Amino acid sequence: MTLVLDELGVDYVEGGWPGSNPKDEEYFKEIKKYSLSHAKVAAFSSTRRKDTKPSEDPSLNAVLRTDVDTAVLFGKSWVLHVNEVLKVSREDNLEMIYDSISYLKSHGLDVIFDAEHFYQGFKDDPDYALSVVKTAEDAGAKVVVLADTNGAMMPNEVYEITKRVVGTVRIKIGLHMHNDSGCAVANTVMGVLAGARHVQGTINGIGERTGNADLVQVIPNLIIKVGLRALNGSSSLRKLREVSRLVYELAGLQPNPYQPYVGDYAFTHKAGVHVDAVLKNPRAYEHIDPETVGNSRRFILSELSGSSNLVVYLEENGIKVDKKDERVKRALMRIKELENKGYSFDLAPASAVLIALKELNLYREMIKVEYWRVIDESGVNLAVVKVNGQLEVAEGVGPVHAVDLALRRALQKIYPELSRVTLTDYRVVLPSEVKNTESLVRVTAEFTDGVRRWRTIGVSTSVIKASIEALVNGLDYYLQLSRLRVIEGAQRSP
Incomplete structure (x- = not known):
C-alpha cells in the first residue's frame, strides 16, 4: 500500500x-x-x-x-x-x-x-x-x-x-x-x-471509533474546490477511485457506495427529471466531471425513473428510440408496475431492457421453459428441465447450480454461442419493503461474455422459481441483443 x-x-x-x-x-x-x-x-x-x-x-x-x-x-x-x-x-x-x-x-x-x-x-x-x-x-x-x-x-x-x-x-x-x-x-x-x-488523514476515513478525515474527499476538495496545489494534481485525482477500492479490498471491507467522489452512487442518477437534465448538461446535477476522480456516470431504472432513463439503457445497447415514443412510456409503466410487486430494476437493468424490447416489438421468443423440477434429497441436488423441446438433467453443488447447468446444456444445443456466457454473481434478497409480499424473494444474477456484464432479476414466492426467471432472463438478454446486432449489421451491409 x-x-x-x-x-x-x-x-x-x-x-x-x-x-x-x-x-x-x-x-x-x-x-x-x-x-x-x-x-x-x-x-x-x-x-x-x-x-x-x-x-x-x-x-x-x-x-x-x-x-x-x-x-x-x-x-x-x-x-x-x-x-x-x-x-x-x-x-x-x-x-x-x-x-x-x-x-x-x-x-x-x-x-x-x-x-x-x-x-x-x-x-x-x-x-x-x-x-x-x-x-x-x-x-x-x-x-x-x-x-x-x-x-x-x-x-x-x-x-x-x-x-x-x-x-x-x-x-x-x-x-x-x-x-x-x-x-x-x-x-x-x-x-x-x-x-x-x-x-x-486516511484513505476512506478508516480509523479508530468513527474514523479520521477521509483523504479521498479531502484531496479533491482542496485541489478542485479550494484551488490549491496538492500531490500530483489532476493525475492523482484520476487515481482516487482505484486507490479507494484497493484499500477497501485490503481491509476486507465493502466499498461505501454513497462515498462522495468515488462511490458507486456518487454520480448515479435515478429520478427522471435528473437524468433528463444531465443528458442535456451534466452540470445540472453533477458538481464535477466524474472522470476527474476516476469515477463514471450511471443511470438507473426505478419507480422514480422517467423515459430518459430507459432511453439511455436502450441507446447503450445500440437501440435508438425517441423518449416521447408511446411504446417507451408503456414499457416504463410496466417497469413501475413490477417494481411495486417486488422487482428492483436499479439492481438489474437488463431485465428492464427485455421489457422495453417487447413493447418496441423488437423481442422474439427464443427461450421457452416448458417444465422444471428440482430434487434435493440426501445431499444430492438434481434439476430436470425441458426448454425449447430439449430435456436435460444436471447435478450441481446446490439446487440453483443444478438448474443453471441443466438450462445451459439444453439451450446450448440450440444456441452454442451461450457457451461464452458465464454466471459471475448470484444473490437472494428478501424485499421486505414491498407491501403485502412478505413471502417474496428477490434473486439477482450477474453474467458476462468476457466483454460486457449485465444483471437480471427474478421475483417469486419460490427461491427456485425466482432463480430460474433471473437465469433465463440473463441468457435471453444475451441472445436478444446478439440477434438485434446481427439484424442491424445485415441491414447496413451493401
Whole structure:
C-alpha cells in the first residue's frame, strides 16, 4: 500500500509505531527493500516517558532503529490530559515535548509534532495550548499538527482557532481530524482555509471509533474546490477511485457506495427529471466531471425513473428510440408496475431492457421453459428441465447450480454461442419493503461474455422459481441483443 500512496503523490506515509508490536517492526524492515519516488516513510511514537531521559526511552530509541528520516511524535496539549492522564506538571509536559523533539533532531530526523487534543486544550486554556506549539517550534519541529483527537469540533471553531495559531507562530501548521461529530472532512478544509498547510488523514476515513478525515474527499476538495496545489494534481485525482477500492479490498471491507467522489452512487442518477437534465448538461446535477476522480456516470431504472432513463439503457445497447415514443412510456409503466410487486430494476437493468424490447416489438421468443423440477434429497441436488423441446438433467453443488447447468446444456444445443456466457454473481434478497409480499424473494444474477456484464432479476414466492426467471432472463438478454446486432449489421451491409 505504501507504494500505491507514493505513486499517488502523498508526502508522508506513517508506517506505524515501532516497538509497540512485531507487525510494525516488520513493516519498517520490509519497506527498506523498496525505492520510493516521492513519499517519505515516517515512524510514529509518543514523547518520552516522565522521569525518563530521552536517550533511555524505549519508544524514541525504537524510532531511531527504523532508520527513517522522519518521526511523528504526539504529545499532550490539553491540561486535562496533562493533569489527569500523564499526571505531571504543566512545565514537565513542556520539557517532555522539548526533550523528545530535540533528541530525535540531534540524530538527524525531521520531526512532525502532533499536538494531541489541541482544540479541546485551546478552548480550556488557550495560553497553555499555544505554549505547547511554541515549545515544539523552539525544539526544532518541522511541522506542528493540531489534532481534534476526540472529533468534537465544529468547522467554525476549527477555522477560528487554527487562524489564531497560524497568526501566532512561524512554524508550518498541520491538521489531524477525527470524525466523531461527522465533521472531519469539513474541519480539515476549514483548517486549510485558515492557513494550515499540512494535512493528515486516511484513505476512506478508516480509523479508530468513527474514523479520521477521509483523504479521498479531502484531496479533491482542496485541489478542485479550494484551488490549491496538492500531490500530483489532476493525475492523482484520476487515481482516487482505484486507490479507494484497493484499500477497501485490503481491509476486507465493502466499498461505501454513497462515498462522495468515488462511490458507486456518487454520480448515479435515478429520478427522471435528473437524468433528463444531465443528458442535456451534466452540470445540472453533477458538481464535477466524474472522470476527474476516476469515477463514471450511471443511470438507473426505478419507480422514480422517467423515459430518459430507459432511453439511455436502450441507446447503450445500440437501440435508438425517441423518449416521447408511446411504446417507451408503456414499457416504463410496466417497469413501475413490477417494481411495486417486488422487482428492483436499479439492481438489474437488463431485465428492464427485455421489457422495453417487447413493447418496441423488437423481442422474439427464443427461450421457452416448458417444465422444471428440482430434487434435493440426501445431499444430492438434481434439476430436470425441458426448454425449447430439449430435456436435460444436471447435478450441481446446490439446487440453483443444478438448474443453471441443466438450462445451459439444453439451450446450448440450440444456441452454442451461450457457451461464452458465464454466471459471475448470484444473490437472494428478501424485499421486505414491498407491501403485502412478505413471502417474496428477490434473486439477482450477474453474467458476462468476457466483454460486457449485465444483471437480471427474478421475483417469486419460490427461491427456485425466482432463480430460474433471473437465469433465463440473463441468457435471453444475451441472445436478444446478439440477434438485434446481427439484424442491424445485415441491414447496413451493401
